[in-house]
Amino acid sequence: MTYAHQANHVTLVITHSIQPDRQADYEKWLDDIMPHAASFPGHLGVNVLRPVHGDNAYTILIRFSGLDELYAWLKSDERKALIHDLPAMLSQPEHVEVRPGPAFWFTPTQPGQVKPAxxxxxxxxxxxxxxxxxxxxxxxxxxxxxxxxxxxxxxxxxxxxxxxxxxxxxxxxxxxxxxxxxxxxx
Incomplete structure (x- = not known):
């Protein structure tokens, strides 16, 4: 089923704050999960914005052709298995948003942070x-x-x-x- 109101594409914006001693584990986890997401129908690409200036937040932007394709990935058994060990690497719960179209470029990287002017x-x-x-x-x-x-x-x-x-x-x-x-x- 396709929703008539959905944008040309949607972006899943995920922010992960990583424990300082788990950054290498997290990078390996990214290397494992990204090819799985890419194998799903409707996957349009992924960008990883890595921490800068001593920050510990990663922002992952995963684009899909529509909501149905995105939810198929989110609810998949493959993803559930891959995120099982993720909470042990995080210093706080993940922040997840679904954004229609290209709005993701200016999505704040930290929960509670204000969008740029x-x-x-x-x-x-x-x-x-x-x-x-x-x-x-x-x-x-x-x-x-x-x-x-x-x-x-x-x-x-x-x-x-x-x-x-x-x-x-x-x-x-x-x-x-x-x-x-x-x-x-x-």
């Missing part, structure tokens, strides 16, 4: 999109000059920009600028 979200998104939408077409025009101004050229440009933003720039930018984004309200 809209102007910060705007500036960071503009800072990632603007150079990408200027450099990618230039690049493809150099590599494939025949693509310039064509429908397939636009598709190639758009697909490249989206891939760069989703898989490289936003995870990197949100990790590097985490203190600025999640700092005091401005």
């Amino acid at each position: 809209k102007w910060k979200q705007y500036l960071l998104t503009l800072g990632v999109i603007f150079p990408s939408t200027n450099l990618v077409p230039w690049f493809w025009n150099q590599v494939l000059p025949a693509s310039h101004g064509t429908l397939w050229g636009h598709l190639l440009n758009d697909a490249s920009v989206v891939a760069l933003v989703v898989f490289m720039w936003m995870p990197l930018a949100t990790r590097v600028l985490k203190q600025w984004l999640m700092g005091r309200k401005a």
Whole structure:
């Protein structure tokens, strides 16, 4: 069954605060569980935002094509078996949210933390999109000059920009600028 109101995709946002002496165990656990999630129908990718500046919080963003596919993974016997030993590695209970669409980029990494100010979200998104939408077409025009101004050229440009933003720039930018984004309200 598919829900008519569901977004194009959903993101499971999980925050784990790890005990300092269990970080290596947790990294191994991530290496074990991520391929299992990836094997489920509708899995669209995963990003792991690792702790910075002495923090102990990991934020895992797992995207699925819809709620049905996400819940199939959450309720699976494979996942239940894999999370059995997880609580022993955590310093506090996990925090789990389901977010529709691309809202996950600005999800606070700690429970109770305030979402970044809209102007910060705007500036960071503009800072990632603007150079990408200027450099990618230039690049493809150099590599494939025949693509310039064509429908397939636009598709190639758009697909490249989206891939760069989703898989490289936003995870990197949100990790590097985490203190600025999640700092005091401005």
